[in-house]
Amino acid sequence: MESLFSAMIVLLLVTFSCFTSSEALSSNNGNITIKWDVMSWSPDGYVAMVLVTNHQKQCSIGPPGWKMSWTWTKKEMIWSMTGAQATEQGDCSMFKKFIPESCAGKPTVVDLLPETPYNLQITNCCKGGVLTPGGKSSFQLTVGNAGTSNKTARIPVNFMFTAPKQQYICGPTKNVRPTRFIYADSNRTTQAMMTWNVTCIFHKAT
Ligand SMILES: *[C@@H]1O[C@H](CO)[C@@H](O)[C@H](O)[C@H]1NC(C)=O
Ligand SMILES: *[C@@H]1O[C@H](CO)[C@@H](O)[C@H](O)[C@H]1NC(C)=O
Ligand SMILES: *[C@@H]1O[C@H](CO)[C@@H](O)[C@H](O)[C@H]1NC(C)=O
Ligand SMILES: *[C@@H]1O[C@H](CO)[C@@H](O)[C@H](O)[C@H]1NC(C)=O
Secondary structure, eight states: OHHHHHHHHHHHHHHOOOOOHHHHHHSOOOOEEEEEEEEEEETTEEEEEEEEEEOOSSOOBOTTOOEEEEEOSSSOEEEEEESEEESOOOOOTTOOSSOOSBOOSSOEEEEOOTTSOGGGOOTTOOSTTOBOTTOEEEEEEEEESSOSSTTTOOOOEEEEEEETTEEEEEOOOEEEOOOEEEOTTSSOEEEOSEEEEEEEEEEEEO
């Protein structure tokens, strides 16, 4: 299993060439989108699903994978995460009973590795941050010290998306029409409480 994964990585590495910056600028080769769906409210915040999609036709993200960061606008913190992890816990000294995943004001999040235990995985996670063209990466986070309604929850700002040997520039976070989720096996449709979108454009190879 492990050798199969290594072989896949080697194969993927061969295809990890990106167009040059002049090509990127002269043609609309796509972008990376980050969709942040607030799925439910919690006692002190909300649970969100974050989906990263690589809409680029020629650009793959190779090991050691993507990293994402943003800036909270209030005192938000991350109670827990599934399918990804925050690289730094930050100062959680004010929490005595349950220790949060991260209290950093500007958290950085990375994907988990394929060998992650199943109970810590989620759909589209755990590929070591590798994103092929058209590929998706997801994680779930429980946010605390956040508003508990769509009138009070604050949009995180200054999203940064980084990838090995590639530089991206992310646009502003936009409050968009809440995502509708359609369940194939029933006639039920549900809707996110709030949805925020960010688009990141390939800037240059580094
Ligand atoms: C992102 O890429 C898609 C696919 O190429 C394109 O349709 C869309 O306009 C792009 N969005 C931005 C903001 O550049
Ligand atoms: C909050 O939810 C209400 C009811 O669904 C909706 O009418 C309103 O536009 C939402 N506000 C924001 C900021 O999303
Ligand atoms: C938000 O991003 C998702 C995922 O890329 C996309 O499907 C959706 O159309 C976007 N919504 C808006 C209003 O741009
Ligand atoms: C969905 O609705 C259609 C039309 O009302 C019905 O024929 C079908 O059996 C429904 N499917 C399920 C899984 O409920």
